[in-house]
Amino acid sequence: MRTLKVKGRVISGIGRGAYYVMKPEYSAFFERILKDSPFPGTLNIIVDSDITAEILPHTYAPKNYGAIKYAVGRFHEIPVIVIKPQKSVHPENVLEIVAPVSLRQKFNLKDGSEIEVYIFM
Numbered sequence: 001m002r003t004l005k006v007k008g009r010v011i012s013g014i015g016r017g018a019y020y021v022m023k024p025e026y027s028a029f030f031e032r033i034l035k036d037s038p039f040p041g042t043l044n045i046i047v048d049s050d051i052t053a054e055i056l057p058h059t060y061a062p063k064n065y066g067a068i069k070y071a072v073g074r075f076h077e078i079p080v081i082v083i084k085p086q087k088s089v090h091p092e093n094v095l096e097i098v099a100p101v102s103l104r105q106k107f108n109l110k111d112g113s114e115i116e117v118y119i120f121m
Contacts, residue, residue, distance in 0.1 A: 002121040004055065006082070008045030010113040013096070014089060017042035021098060025062035033072055034079050036100035043097040043104060044090065045115060052092045053084035057121055073119035075103060082119050
């Protein structure tokens with residue numbers, strides 16, 4: 001398995017991540033991967049313009065909801081899922097991170113904080 005290091009800068013979202021993460025169709029999927037309940041929300045990062053959702057190797061498309069491109073990864077010691085919803089209002093170079101904890105709180109992240117997340121290809 002190949003590991004890709006993705007560097008990004010934390011940005012605020014529009015507050016819709018929690019709504020979708022907690023939908024049973026998505027939360028059950030995230031819980032299976034994380035082996036834990038997902039935190040109700042996502043951490044949004046803007047990445048280099050040459051990195052887009054195309055780097056995310058998997059697709060999940062629940063019935064009656066929009067598909068997401070995703071990759072399993074980690075941030076520090078925390079298992080994460082890096083996602084890009086098919087129906088996103090964010091630019092192509094904005095990715096969202098689903099985790100079992102609030103990454104903003106746990107690591108005291110603010111808008112503009114630079115982070116590195118590792119995704120498994």
